[in-house]
Amino acid sequence: MRPILLLATLLATIFCHAGERTDYNVANISPAILKQANAVIRNRDIKVKVMSPTEIYTYEKVAVTVMDDKGADAGRIEEYYDKLVTIEEIKATLYDRAGKEIKRAKRRDMQDIAVYGEGFVVDTRYKSFDFHYANYPYTVEYEIERRVSSFFFILDWELQPDYNCAVEHVTLEMNYPAGQDIKYKLYHIAEQPQLKTVGEQTVFSITVANLPATKRDAFAVRETYPLPAVVFSTNKLEMGGVAGTMQNxxxxxxxxxxxxxxxxxxxxxxxxxxxxxxxxxxxxxxxxxxxxxxxxxxxxxxxxxxxxxxxxxxxxxxxxxxxxxxxxxxxxxxxxxxxxxxxxxxxxxxxxxxxxxxxxxxxxxxxxxxxxxxxxxxxxxxxxxxxxxxxxxxxxxxxxxxxxxxxxxxxxxxxxxxTPHYSFADNKVVRKVQLKMKESGELTGGAAIMQCGSFGYKADIILRTGTSRDKEKLLNGIFNLPAYKVEKHEYNIQSVRKLPTVNETLHINGTSVVTNSGKRIFFDPVITDINIATLIPDENRVKPFSIREGYEIVDTTVITLEGKYEAEHLPKTITVKHPFGEYEYTPSFENGNTLTVIRRYRQIDGVYQPELYSQFVKFANNAGRVTEKVVLVKKES
Amino acid sequence: MKRFLSLALLCVFVFTVPSDAQEVDNDFVKKYIAEDVYLSDTDASAVVLYEKGSIEIAEIANRYMQVYKVRRMLKVLKADAVDEANISEFYRSTAMTGYVSNVKVATYNLNNGQIVQIPLEKSAIYNTDLGNGYHEFKFALPQVKVGSIFEYSYEVYTAAVMLLPSWYFQNEYPTLRTEYEVTIPRGYPFAYVTQSTPTFKHFNSKKEADYASSEAYTLSIDHPSERNAYMLWGRRNVPAMRQEPHAGNVADYAEKVEVQIQSPDANVSMLDSAGLKKLWKEYTRELLSRKKFGKQLEYDNNFLDQTVSSITAQQTDKLANAKSIYRYVCNNIRCSDSISINPQRDIEKVFTSKDGDAAEVNLLLVAMLRKAGIRASPVILSTWGRPKAYHAYPMYNNFNHTVCVANIGGTKYFLDASSKYNAFGRLPYYCYTGYARVIDEDGDYAIISSKQNREKSVFAIKVTEFTRNSMVMQVTQHLGMNQSRFMRKLLDEDSVKLAGLLNSRIEMMNDGGEVSKITIENSADPDTNLIFRCTISKKFEKPFDVFYLNADQLRLVSTNPYKPMKRLMPVEMLLQEDESYVMSLQLPENMELEELPKSVKVNFEDKITFRHLINYSKETNFLSITAQLKRTETFFTPSEYELLSQFYEKVLTELNHVLVLKSKS
Structure with a gap:
């Protein structure tokens, strides 16, 4: 028998496809799992046959219903392969909403494309096919048989491919020789598998049904597998002629x-x-x-x-x-x-x-x-x-x-x-600004800035290796002023407590935003940014949230005015303390001409309960946002 | 040697190590190997010491092939240029055509005062079949570091003859010398377009050009007795050109030459306006003759009859019919690729499957409009971020997208049905790039400039209640059409996210008030402006005697987007803007306005105007504030950049009005 026929016969012997589900009428999908779903896995049948640690065959038959254009990617076939995992057979069928077959595609109809952009040279390729059909909803069913040269590549099976994809029914069956000891772990799966011995083979099987679509949370706690998955480990592993174990x-x-x-x-x-x-x-x-x-x-x-x-x-x-x-x-x-x-x-x-x-x-x-x-x-x-x-x-x-x-x-x-963990004490910016300002808003003065940790690292790269334009952009972004010029800039870069640390001093001339009404002057007291991204509220947060990076920014700004004034209005002092963050804003006015603003923002890394999330959003969105101006009344000279 | 050659012919790649000093210009290497900075441009991470590209259309094995040769030598000055030593080249390859040959590679380093040359192993050259007839070959030069000089050359043989690669004299690194030559059989006329700062000076021989000190030189040989026509362009001391912010594609301004083979019928010497018109007609005719482009529009397309009839059954007005047909295509045909010019499927397949890319979808739209008796034609253009199309010569590579134009009642409506969020008569912002061509029998051009993309938005605050203890504001925001498009898409994709964003934005604007009754109007009609409304209620901590009202709640201009910088590229904007903010409030009876700031107007010629008007009536105790930022210009030259920066600086300093309300004495 020719080798290809031999393989086909072998695969046919390995995988019996009896008892498969083929009713793809969309009306039969349970409404309970349809909420938020842009696609639904109607059925996924996975069969794995382990002949030896270096000869494994897999068969998958997947039927996915694409509910709308947001789920269109789920209906496109993209199956990867390389020298270690080969595709022996692949074919696909298109069904309409009633489950009626419309069209078929064979392997020769599919494009064969090289993976691009994942490395300078890779040998991974993929089979690609799109039915170009947009009468939603519709179902694409495809079958794929693979030969895998090492157990290493079939260890984990994510049963729910994406957040917005519900799953009606999925079965995973692994058939392996008795000498191959395989352990498993289930993630987010309530059902229990079955293990049975058939001759000299052990068969692991699990069926999972009715997984609803879900959504990805912002600031999600890192997990190994955030969606339902089955993961295997084994005592017998081989790749590239090297044998080993992966049981721990x-x-x-x-x-x-x-x-x-x-x-x-x-x-x-x-x-x-x-x-x-x-x-x-x-x-x-x-x-x-x-x-x-x-x-x-x-x-x-x-x-x-x-x-x-x-x-x-x-x-x-x-x-x-x-x-x-x-x-x-x-x-x-x-x-x-x-x-x-x-x-x-x-x-x-x-x-x-x-x-x-x-x-x-x-x-x-x-x-x-x-x-x-x-x-x-x-x-x-x-x-x-x-x-x-x-x-x-x-x-x-x-x-x-x-x-x-x-x-x-x-x-x-x-x-x-x-690996090392860096807290808010390690990722820090400390800025001390001293300026003299005229009634017109013209100001002159200097700043001393220390940045360490992640801030120091970013500044270090620009100062050491950036172009003059990159450096210009960095310096132009320090102050929130309509215009200013950096007259002098000096810096040194060190490693302090193993943290990249940049110390800078600079001298500037510029303009602040001052409104002069004749009797009063109004101006924004805060001239440096904290740059916190706007967060989206989530009132229905169920899972804990994780702040991965803690940092702190401390600003002390002293502005000395020309002339004498009385403070008619100063922004109020703010002190906010939460488990996940702190913010202090303390303006003061002394000697008739000196405004001092001390501001400290601290974000504290950690994992927090979902009930705190809306507070966190409010805290991050409001901290550092100063809308109140300083109002000074001129004293008669 | 013979054996090596015969083996080489069987291989895809032929790799030759430079066998002796003559193949490498050692003086050149010696001169630059020890340099660590380029004084004319100290920012430069590398310098192109020499490069040459050539195209030859040659007859090889009874077929015409395009032979593209490249040689380049680069000096690395800083670490971020080291990756320039990772080389890749794409080429088309079908059946037995398409291969790379004669790859030569070397790295030079200075080691204890000696120049060390490092070759490349043959096995380190990789060729990948990308699929769809494209290949990529690549290699990484060895031991390249700061201070290295490396050079490489190769030849690519492909069957494509019409579309020749563009050659850029100018790129992100300064270049000491760069040349490009073409050798084309005289039976194939060609045209070229150059873009350069110095004018190319013509020389009669290469020797003369080499010895001359001209920064830009050219020579050509086109004699009837010669088999081929030949041209060469060269540039010396080309400064770097790097992408700058607030600008289109740097390739629009970089020095370059583009060459295109013409059909034998075209007489390239006729480049007067009549000749140019004739060439564009040829170009248009070619597209009209393509089966999956213009040709199919001539057919009866009876498969459209029923659908078009049912859409237009209730109305006879052509404009109304056009809108209905347009909306049908937008809502019913899924577009898999929102920018395209090369349809792969005919419109009947697209119609049946309800799926196509942008070109296919818009061609279907043209067919349906024509079926309804409306004059419509495809239009091709170049989208934002790509080099612009220009009228100087029809270059196939210049265009990358297809839309539609409908002529109704003497008005042209440009339409893009590739997204259901696109309004009728308005293209997505990335289409407003200037020069476009209408593909019909007249074959005329069209100008779709960013000045036609007008964005008008109004933000209105009406204070409906105001006492010493509390304030209630009704906020209404009419978004411009571009923003409406963006917001509708977000509303569909993630309405929760949109609601959250709106909420956060309003909270950030209002400082402590409670936001309620958020409504969004017109969300289902892409041809209208989206309107957001909400109510903000504030209770003051204690009754106030003095109230400071920020006259700029919206902060039309909160920062200066044009920070000072040296500028080489012009500033280009995607649209005209007209943003207004209006606030009105009735002061409490026992309150009065203590200080009334003067109104402000700042102009940048007639290109940008900023107005801030405050009106107060003592009799009625009514206050109204209007601010408007209106920009009619979308293009500012490099020399205008500083003025632009100063305009915004002035607006920021002027726009900080705080109104002081006090209890009446």
Whole structure:
């Protein structure tokens, strides 16, 4: 038999498609799950057959009803594949609202497109097809058979694909040999699976029904799987000829270590460079700093993910020769440089990202990573290194990777640790402004500004590497004045308590917004911005909310006026204190000519109960918004 | 060597390491390798030392192919230019045509005073089939860092002959020398359009041009005895041009040349206005002849009969019919891509499936309007953010979107049915970019400029109750049509979010009042302005003796959007604006206005006007405030930028009126 026929026969034997649901009449969808739903999974039948750790077949038959144009994406087919996960068969059928078949599409009707923009070179592709049908609602049913070369790629199954997509019925069945020990964990699923033994096979099956559509909350607490999912782990895993286990994080780490070991050999020339740079260093920390700067100067980030290259790093000799690599390769290279200098370091797998980061589950090892950083444990200190960045100082991690669990990869296995957390005390801006102002509004004076943590990092990048236009924009954004010119600007950049810290002094001439009525002058007392984004209220908040970044901004502004005045009206002092934030605003007027405004805004990171959300919104939207002007009456001279 | 060559012919890529010093201009490298700043532009992250592009239409293996050659040498001065060493090139490839050849790559670094050359491994060149006939080849030059010089060259062979790549002399880095040449068989006339600051000076030979000190030079060879026509353009010392804020696409202003092959019928020497008109007619005719573009509009299209008849059954007025048909298409045909010019499906398929991209949807609209006896034609234009289309020569690449024009009663209505939120007779903001072409037998042009995109909004506050203890205000906001479009979309997509945003905005404006009775009118009719209304009620902490009323509740101008900066590009705006704020209140009987600020008017010539008028009648104790910011100009030259900045500065300093109300003595 020809190989392709043999495969087709095998697949037909593996997957029996009896007893499938095919009634797609839209009228039969339960109204209870339709609320907020732009699409509905009518049925999803998932069958997984594990022949061995490196030979797995999956079959899926999915029927999705697209309710309106907002759900149109759910009706478009986009199925990914690469060298490790191949598509053996794919076909689709279109049904109208009554469930009547309208059209079919075969594999040859579908476009085959390369993934673009996910890295410099990737070999991932996808099958794409759109029925171009817009008589809502309609149903698209498609079947897809895959061959998967490692259990690693079929560990997690998200049963509800998106927030605005309801699910009528989904079944997941996994059939595996007795010797393959598979654990599972359910996320947001009330139903329990069934496990039964059939000959020498074990069959895991679970059916979930009637999942309503839901919505994504702002400031959601990070979860591993925020929507219903089933996740597996196993004692037998293999990829790229390397076998391992993934029953716990230690096993996962060992597997990753084995997949990537012995790829840290430096060429002799590079070894010599390491010694040249570090033999005269006085401490391990100094060696780390020197070698990190060397890495930043002589390498750059280029992502090449081919075949197993998504998980197995390019070796250190490659990076040494070319001067580039992805996060794995650059971290591995840095690790090799440190090793040559006698400093042990470990790669750490992380899910990197700012607002949408996924949280590792300490109880179940699963493939939730998309990035690699480096951990250098020095006595009484741990230095974290982001090896893809040319700007970050050694030891500081930005919001891309800070404050989350990561998996440290060591020769004996994986260990779950946490990256540094930066609180409001670490992310700070302190501004001290002293100005002299005339009745016309003309002002002159200076400011001393300290920024550290995330603020320091952003300012550091612009001041060190930005163009003159970038710097101009930075300086023009400090004060909220109609016009001003920075006459002098000096700064220094340091690392204080491992935080990027920028200290600036500047001298300005400008104009404030002053209304002079003859008898009185009115002006806005606040000339610096806090820049808090407008938040949307959510009166029906049910889930807790999470503030990930704490920070504090402290402004002290002293304006000395020409002439003598009496304060007819000063904005009132404001003091607001909540568990999630504090705001103080204290204006005062003394000596007939000196206005002092002290303002402090503090956002406190943490997880808070949903009942506090509307207060948080009000707090953030109102804090820093000063509408009351200062009203001064001129004294007769 | 022979064996290597024969193997090379079988490979997609041929990679040659520069075998000796002659292939690399070592003097050039030596001269610049140690430089760490470009004195003429200290902001520059890199300098293009030399680049050359060439196009040759050559006969290869019995077919005409386009051979595109590129050579570029770059000096890296700062870290953010290191990624310029990641090279990629797209090309079309169908069947056996389309391949890359003769890739040469080198990085040069200074190492202990010696120039070290680093080659590229053959295996580090990647070629990807993107699908739909497109390929991409790419490579990353090795060991590029601050201070490196790198160079590369390659040749791309494709079958496409009409659309030639544009060549930009100017980009985000300063360029010491850049050249572009074309070699085209004399049977294929071509036209070109250049855009440059110095005028190109003509030379008779390359040698002369090389020795001359001209900043811009050109030479051409077009002799009847020659097989090919040849042209070259060169520029020296080209300054960088970087995208600036408040501007369109930097490519509109960058120096460049565009070349296009014409059909053998066109006589390119006839570039007077009659000749130009003839060329545009040719261009239009070509589009009209395409089956999935203009040709299908000539058919009877009987599949539309029933639908058009039912839409227009109750009315005979052409304008009313046009509106009904337009609204039918907007609401019933899903548009998968809101900007397009290249329809893939005919209008019958689009009509049956109720799905199409913007070109397909608007062509269907044209067909339906014609079916109803209304004169309608497709219009092609270039959308905001792309290089603009211009009249100098019909260039296919200039246009990227298709809309419709309907002629009714002597008035032209431009229509875009790609979104149900688009109003009749108003295009989405990104279509107002100037030059457009009507695709009909007359083949005329149209100007759809941002000045035709007028945005008028009014924010009104009527104080209905005002005592020493409390105040109640009725707020009404008439949004302009562009904002209405945006808000309607948001209302549909996330009404909760919209309500939240409105609420927050009003709360931020009013400082402590309670907001109630929020209503939104006209949400279902995209042809009208959206109107928001609400009531704000405030109770004062204690009865006041002195009341400070901020005369600028809305803050028409709250910051200066045009901070001081050196400007090379003009300021371009998407629309004309007319924003008004009106407040009226009856003062309590025992209160009077102690200070009445004077009215303010600030002008920037006749292009922008700001007025702030305060009227108070002592007899009736009635106060009214009107503020208006009206901008009729949408284009400001670089030299006007400073004046623009000063205008807003003046408005901000003048606009801070606080009215003082006091108890009557």
């Amino acid at each position: 994080w230690n096993g996962f780490g060992k597997f990753y270590y084995d997949l990537n070991k012995e790829r840290d050999v430096l060429p002799e020339e590079r070894k010599a460079t390491v010694h040249q740079l570090t033999d005269t260093c006085r401490s391990a920390r100094e060696k780390v700093d020197v070698l990190y700067r060397y890495l930043q100067k002589y390498t750059r980030y280029v992502s090449i993910q081919l075949g197993i290259g998504g998980w197995q790093t390019l070796d250190a000799a490659f990076v040494s020769k070319t001067g580039y690599g992805d996060c794995k390769a650059l971290s591995n290279y840095m690790m090799a440089l440190l090793k040559e200098a006698g400093i042990p370091a470990y790669q750490a797998l992380v899910y990197a990202g700012r607002s949408n980061a996924v949280q590792m589950d300490p109880d179940l090892a699963s493939n939730v990573f998309n990035h690699v950083i480096l951990c250098v444990p020095i006595q009484k200190d741990t230095v974290w290194l982001e090896c893809t960045s040319g700007e970050l100082p050694a030891g500081y991690l930005s919001d891309f990777t800070h404050d989350r669990h990561v998996l440290l990869i060591t020769p004996s296995g994986g260990t779950v640790v946490r």
